[in-house]
Amino acid sequence: MIVQQLLNGLISGSVYALFALGFTLISGTHRILNLAHAGVFMTGAFIGYYCVVLGLPLWLAIVLAMIGSGLLSYFIDIVAFQQLRAQKQIEFAALISSIGANLILINIAQRLSDTQVLSFPFGTFPTIFFHFAGVRVSALQLMIVALVAVLFGLLLFYLYKTSFGRQVRAVAGNERAAMLLGVNPKSVYFQTFFISGALAGIAGVLIGLLFSSVYFLMGEPYLLRGFVIVILGGLGSIPGAVVAGLLLGVMQTLATAYLPPGLTDAMIYSLLFVGLLIRPSGLFGGQAIAVAAGRR
Amino acid sequence: MGIFEVYHPLFNFFLLNVGYAFSQQIVLRAGVFSVATGGFAALGAYCTAILVVDYQVGEFLALAASLALGMLTGLILSWPLARLRGVYQAIATLAFVQIVTALLLYAEDIxxxxxxxNHIPRLATTWQLLIAVAIVTYIxxxxxxxxxxxxxxxIRQDETVAGMLGVSIRRYHILAFVISGAIGGLFGGFHALLVYSIEPALFGFEFLAMVLTFIVLGGKGSVWGPIIGTAIIVSLPEIARPLAENRQMAQGILMMVMIAYLPNGVYDSLVSLIRQRRAAKWDRANQEKSHAVAGA
Known part of the structure; x- marks a missing residue:
């Protein structure tokens, strides 16, 4: 029983981590809390849904959702954030601007779906269950866990082993100095926002599949959980996001199972509140990480 | 009288939101990035509703209790939060709002x-609300x-300089939180006495975005900013039907455009423009005078 609970926790934790990866990438590199990430995530789910309904195979739907939401994310950067970089108080301004962008995306999705909860047609992903040692897990759940591991690895490889990643980290450290050394910040912004959006897109499709629901407000609970993860893991720390995501999933499942019903949310946000007070830099936030948080 | 009858509920709604806007403005003005107004309002609304419905307490006493509760919560909240800054403060206050909402959902018996x-008696009149807004505006x-x-x-413009000049930042941050809490609690109480029924979802993310928009739109430098910002947002759905259907989109676009091009809000930007003009005119007049003196 407890093993099953832990496993469920790890699976929902992977889902949270999947959402938080792109969110933390932007907050680490550009010191922006991009609340529109929730809207991009939701858009990814919608693109995936409509592709599947039109009869495209699932893998193609996922790829199109990633490309679509990646481009959308970059578009949001151009529209919402580019103008603000000249201003001094980018933190506040970017937060407001991304809330605005998020509202626009939610409004469009609401009109498009007529405020309905859409769900993927039955059998979009084969419903196979595996049983071993008394534990039950579906193929989709296994795929999500595996995917988080792969994407996490790829993201780390990209950031720390490639020339692009070095450029991203250079801009994160000091944009002006990076520019003087011949890094084109525009291409860095394109890369980070595209990758962040693509991650949000695949997260949207998979979460839409997992819970069999795609609707215009689906981003909000993940955004709120995303804040918890990003703060607990350290603002901008990618390993932190994965660890904090898994931790959050396990704690949430255990709390739902063993605490009085309804107290889970109160517990999670109290954890966030206390975490902020005791250790605002989070579990992994420190000088050692190149893609670190912008704190003064 | 006929026109006033039609727009009477809208006018009440406007007055209520002016109150919330002031609660948000006072913290932003002090350089505190708090979004706790929704939490204060929720506490105030439930406090008044419970006192009036379950304990048959008089409306004024109930409103006073809401005000005191908001004030106390602001005080308690300010003690840990005065240590945090910027985005961290915003997330911590967001966590506070979520904790309040989660507890309201949890404590079902109360x-x-x-x-x-539901079935809250509609005890507040427009006059009372108007008087409350007038008093708060004056304060x-x-x-x-x-x-x-x-x-x-x-403090808002430069915390280091303010500290060097002997301004106790901690004390003023606490003061800002307390005032914000008191106003938020009071108008939360009015909210309960105006709308017959309240639920936790009223004070969620949408509320937060709306109240922030009032200030971003109007400006945080004077009393006119919040009033004008609220008037614009509240009257938007009444101006044209497409605007009412796409209210969130209109709000989102306004937020993005304002923060990018008029970050000080409509009113504050207008005032500084007029001042610049006046100063330029005065300069020119002085120059002409000195020329005239030199000529003679």
Whole structure:
């Protein structure tokens, strides 16, 4: 029983981590809390849904959702954030601007779906269950866990082993100095926002599949959980996001199972509140990480 | 009289939101990035509703209790939060709002859970609300003109300089939280007495975005900013039907455009423009005078 609970926790934790990866990438590199990430995530789910309904195979739907939401994310950067970089108080301004962008995306999705909860047609992903040692897990759940591991690895490889990643980290450290050394910040912004959006897109499709629901407000609970993860893991720390995501999933499942019903949310946000007070830099936030948080 | 009858509920709604806007403005003015207004309002609304419905307490006493509760919560909240800055403060106050909402959902026996409290007698009149808004406007106005307002402005513009000049940042941050809490609690109480039924979802993310928009739109420097910002947002759906259907989109676009091109809000930007013009005119007049003197 407890093993099953832990496993469920790890699976929902992977889902949270999947959402938080792109969110933390932007907050680490550009010191922006991009609340529109929730809207991009939701858009990814919608693109995936409509592709599947039109009869495209699932893998193609996922790829199109990633490309679509990646481009959308970059578009949001151009529209919402580019103008603000000249201003001094980018933190506040970017937060407001991304809330605005998020509202626009939610409004469009609401009109498009007529405020309905859409769900993927039955059998979009084969419903196979595996049983071993008394534990039950579906193929989709296994795929999500595996995917988080792969994407996490790829993201780390990209950031720390490639020339692009070095450029991203250079801009994160000091944009002006990076520019003087011949890094084109525009291409860095394109890369980070595209990758962040693509991650949000695949997260949207998979979460839409997992819970069999795609609707215009689906981003909000993940955004709120995303804040918890990003703060607990350290603002901008990618390993932190994965660890904090898994931790959050396990704690949430255990709390739902063993605490009085309804107290889970109160517990999670109290954890966030206390975490902020005791250790605002989070579990992994420190000088050692190149893609670190912008704190003064 | 006929026209006033039609727009009477809208006018009440406007007055209510002016109150919330002031609660949000006072913290932003002091350089505190708090979004706790929704939490204060929720506490105030439930406090008044429970006192009036379950304990048959008089409306004024109930409103006073809401005000005191908001004030107390602001005080308690300010003690840990005065240590945090910027985005961290915003996330911590967001966590506070979520904790309040989660507890309201949890304590079903007292608060009615997700259904909320219904059949609240409609005891507040427009006149009472108008008087409350007038008093709060006057208080905010006098705070703005006093040493407290100057201290707030100094802290917002440059905390280090303000500290060097002997302004106790901690004390003024606490003061801002307490005032914000008191106003938020009071108008939360009015909210409960105006709308017959309240539920936790009223004070969620949408509320937060709306109240922030009032200030971003109007400006945080004077009492007119919040009033004008609220008037614009509240009247938007009434101006044209497409605007009512796409209210969130209109709000989102306004937020993005304002923060990018007029970050000080409509009113504050207008005032500084007029001042610049006047100063330029005065300069020119002086120059001409000195030329005339030199010529003679």
């Amino acid at each position: 608060t009615g859970g997700a259904i909320g409290i 905010i106005f006098s705070i703005g003109r006093s040493g407290i307002g100057r201290a707030f402005d100094a």
